[in-house]
Amino acid sequence: xxxxxxxxxxxxxxxxxxxxxxxxxxxxxxxxxxxxxxxxxxxxxxxxxxxxxxxxxxxxxxxxxxxxxxxx
Numbered sequence: 001x002x003x004x005x006x007x008x009x010x011x012x013x014x015x016x017x018x019x020x021x022x023x024x025x026x027x028x029x030x031x032x033x034x035x036x037x038x039x040x041x042x043x044x045x046x047x048x049x050x051x052x053x054x055x056x057x058x059x060x061x062x063x064x065x066x067x068x069x070x071x072x
Contacts, residue, residue: 030038
């Protein structure tokens, strides 16, 4: 935008102009239910990834005792 200086006043003006041009609107913070759902989805993703890793390890294992002991 042609500004070579770095000050808070200039930064604030540039950000304000950007929001005017893009017609940005404030959004509400997520509700407690939305935050909980996001946490549950993240946890499901973690568990699914862990399960995939364990299945890959099981398929790579060759010793029957190790398979019986570790992968029940």
